[in-house]
Amino acid sequence: MKVIRQVLKWVIGLLLLIFVLLYIFDATYILKGIRVVYFTGHKTAFIDDYPYFDNRTIENKTVQPWKEKESNIKPTGRLKDTYDEYGTIAYLIIKNGKIVYEDYAEDYSKDSKTNSFSMAKSITSVLLFKAIQDGFIKSLDQPITDFYPDFKGEFADQTTVGDLASMASGLNWEEHYYSPFSMTAKAYYDDNISELIESLAIDEKPGESFKYLSGNTQLLGMIITKAVGKNLSEYLSQSIWKPLGMKDTAYWQLDGIDNGMEKTYCCIASNARDFAKIGQLFSQNGQWNGEQIIKPKFVEKATKARFKDSPYGYGFWISDYKNKHIFSMRGILGQYVISIPEDDLVVVRLGHKRDEEKVNEFPKDFYIYIDEAYQMLKNQ
DSSP, X not given: OHHHHHHHHHHHHHHHHHHHHHHHTTOTHHHXXXXXXXXXXXXXXXXXXXXXXXXXXXXXXXXXXXEEOOOOOOOOHHHHHHXXXXXXXXXXXXXXXXXXXXXXXXXXXXXXXXXXXTHHHHHHHHHHHHHHHTTSSOOTTOBGGGTOTTOBSTTGGGOBHHHHHTTOSOBOOOOOSSOTTSHHHHHHHSSOHHHHHHTOBBOSOSSSSOOOXXXXXXXXXXXXXXXXXXXXXXXXXXXIITTXXXXXXXXXXXXXXXXXXXXXXXXXXXXXXXXHHHHHHHHTTTEETTEESSOHHHHHHHTSOSSTTOSBSSSSEEEEETTEEEEEEEETTTEEEEEEGGGTEEEEEEESOOOSOXXXXXXXXXXXXXXXXXXXXXXX
């Protein structure tokens, strides 16, 4: 018994020491990360994690259902392999504005909500363009110091909202996903994301090259929130969700329940059909059922690379694959909404994993979902 008591004392003492150290180094958010991830049987963030966080509702209104076309399209063997290899849980092909193929795996369905992860970056950039249209923000060239005059760094007053949207800000953010001590982990699990962002600085000259940083989009979201005078869930509902007739409400993850700030670099929980509408909207030059939601000049700006040989426009990933201009929304673990306007084609893939090998800045599996969509359309 003495040995057991001694061991318990050591364990309790060690746990107290760990907690004190986490508190001293402002890292108590790690405890939440452990609870959300490891206590649920996972090793990292997962697509069903939104119920473990505070969320704000993105309201829909009158539903405008997708048109559907009866077809005899069958999945290819390679596509079916991705269900096991990468944990695909949703795959949609939308051709000429109609759903021609739709499939779900495990217990997921067209009603299932899963985490967008960084696809939310594209949606935040859509809200930037909408805020410019609505007169809340002057242009892509408006300095960030108009909204945060005390933002730190030698180049802060030279940095524009467009630099944030195009990942060209010079912000001293470190983009690491798997270290519990990283800024990205702190942003995901801590309860004051605005404080984290405002502690950063613009230390490099902006507007010169692409560097993917989640902090850019978070600062952009904070600026849009200030500019429009309402939370971004409400502005997204009013500007996009309701006009597009989304089938369901969605949820945007917050850093805390009391006047929480949306995590605008990630984390909108919605379904595959509604995510697809964002891709279709931009494939249709910003028009939806006769209404111009986003001006064509902004669609063009968003979906063309800002810099030569860059894979990124203003919030959207850009690829010229097999001589086709492709733009996409992309989230970790392989969340994709892929738009190919010249063929009026949108492909949606959601799932648990992606290939860690990259080809031209894109995970290797990204190209599988494009190739198999074309093959399936050809085989019908």
